Amino acid sequence: MILRTGCALLALTTATPALAQTPSRSELADLVRAQAAEIAALKARLDRIESGQQALVQAAPASAATASSTTPPIQVAQANTTPRTTTPFAPQLAPPGPADRNVAQAIAARDNPSGVTTEWGSGLPVFHSADGIYTFKPRGRILADVSSTFGSRSDARNLTTTGMRALRLGLEGGVGPHFFYQFEADFSENEVDVVTAFMGWRDRIRPGIDYDVRAGHLFNDRGFEGSTGSDSTPFLERTTVATAIIPQRGFYGIGIMPRLFWKTGHASLTVTGDRVDGTQTVSDGRTVLGRAHWNPIKTDDSVLHVGLWAFDESLSPAATTLTRNTVIGGRFNGGLRVSTGPLIGGTGTTGYGVELGGYRGPAWLMVEAGRRDARLDAGRPDFTSKAWSVSSGFFLTGDLPPYNPRLGSFGQPKVLKPTFEGGSGAIELTVRYESIDYTDLVTGGEGWAGTLGVNWYLNSFTRVQVNGIHWNTDNRTGAITGRDDGETVSARVAVTF
Template structure:
């Protein structure tokens, strides 16, 4: 409104000024009017286009923050790549939060992946509902054991939650999962974010998802295969993917680092001390441009087990999550005192093709002077987006996220089509009853848009069982399919 009044005043004043003004004054006046008109047109175009911060918009350019006193400006890189759906309130950095507030333009919602982000009129409060529905079906054939040749269905995830923020720095997130017909609190934390020089950081406190390995740090709604690699599922603390504690994270232009200190998962047992887990991870992108990324990563953890968590028995998925008979099992392992694990990651993408290799080792310490129980795992996987979309690699977190599909089927396009392949191997040492196994997988992913996708995997698996009902070498094929929606 002030801009319009100023423009009207200039227009009505022009005839009077023209009688006394010099040619130079008139030229200055014309330039001022042109600038006002250009500003009004830009604002009108923005409002007519419905610009908020929707997923269809390109990622913002780096934000330049002037420091003054002769100091060079700080350049803050937006916390996502152009091929990713912009993050929700709990995953933004300070610059992104400020950008969202500055671009409200009187609007109180922004549309991203399926559900809106709500803003208060002054931009102080932000809120977004979250949801995840992942449905699987699988069929196994070829095993020499009839009990393994099963056809099953299951809900990989059935989640509902919320995330939001207050002001620039405070944020929170909460999610519960109902996939086993029980209420299971998964992510539940509060956090604080800010900047340090040219870097930014956040600190999260609550029930936290591990930052450990490439696919172990990728959400179940973003993994390129129906199940994570054996590196992510076997080289893991005994408390598994979640723990209650604190996680500070530091981000710079080409990578990030995190350190996590947690106790157990959320439980009702306060009769004994929790286990203690310290976990760290860092990744670095020595090459990162518009269509090429090189990813290097390393991580490790050390876990001291409580007196109530001394059983180390494990059964690792090798041919599909929803066939409980198809596992690489260790047999009973009692008397554990702690675990130590570590791993490395190397991969990246060029154009629509990506490759990722992971390897890890876990030493489980046993009481009474017994030797460690050791787990080795490694995997090599890759994919090709035949529709030309870039892989949904998140350079801020060093993991996969939700893609921003170039041509959604709801807009007349083909969606994004990806072909995938993987080989993985799992071996155990130190326990006579622990088995080994490997699997080769080929897959097809079809992203209908940025938050709906279907997946199809064909797995050739091989196990060498040394305990339980399925002894000796066995092999077969598992065909699995998934439909998922993530909001």
């Protein structure tokens, strides 16, 4: 700063001969005042930069996400040395996008503008305006599957099929540190299906306690795998708890979701109507859903996860069918399901479940269980669905499981040695047992499945998955009744950006 002031004086005396010869007292006073103002402005700018660096340290590891081509790499590296226990996002996760950042990360991005910038984190860039106010990111996912079933006593189940589990395009962004939005549409069935579509507001109640409120077409916050996106599940298909103990409207509904976050957990409450549709001639159904998770143990390489959730729904007069055909051996074999049999005249359902698990080093374990009670009209008795699962995984490459302590779910991993940089990627072995029981109904079936899998994460947004499933079903209605078992081998190539 002194050097800059001296240079300015030298330049002024050189460029102004009159001053260089005999400067008057008033001219010298004006010069001193001008230099004092410049020094004050430089000091204020330095203070802003230092406060921004502190915000980045508090928000690590997402400081890497707010780095741009003009941000000094040394500053980013320093921010990433923050201990894992102080961050709301685990360091083994890819940096969150504009709609998933917390308040500290959003403020850090706003308060450190350096012109129009672009950051590359997970496949596609995040754009920032010159003043740091506006952020924008394209997003999407491509999940391509192949599945082959054999060993069934029915040839109708011994199929080899292909399918797109997800084919999505969307965007997300924010205005300032508080307002954010996200939109995605899915094209996997050659039809346009609106999935996530919401606007939100986030803020801090006090240090260590944040909140956000989302409104729009919302993804359920329900159970561990039920709250994990299709691009982040450790198996090709979610557990039977996530696919069977669920509101009749499915994974999405239009409504509002406030969420509260603290250092060791979060809680959410969702109130929605039906999912996006074109029916406005009858009232929507109503679903109230709550979930909370807690990490009583949270260290550099260990987490204990405890979760509870519940929902209650009142069905729309236009949606009284409660028939369920639950996936048990892979999504892309339509004949391989566990069925309730035809069931109409539903008025509502109530469901609840528990989650218990965590990870230590490269190994993780999760147990989930749930129950759903469905109410029928005309004085008929309710019926109960039950499901449970035990899942586990181990990273041979030493990577930590991609557990998100902020949301209590899995996210996109930050691979230690990406294959595109000459590394081995991250290699994970997985195993799961799951069960579904609809036998409370006279027409209801039951089934279970055991799965062995391997996941190869080439980098934070590209993966290859293979699952080998031994399944067993006992349906009382449908094209294939009685006990049956067999094997399904499925594979997936996935890119998320």
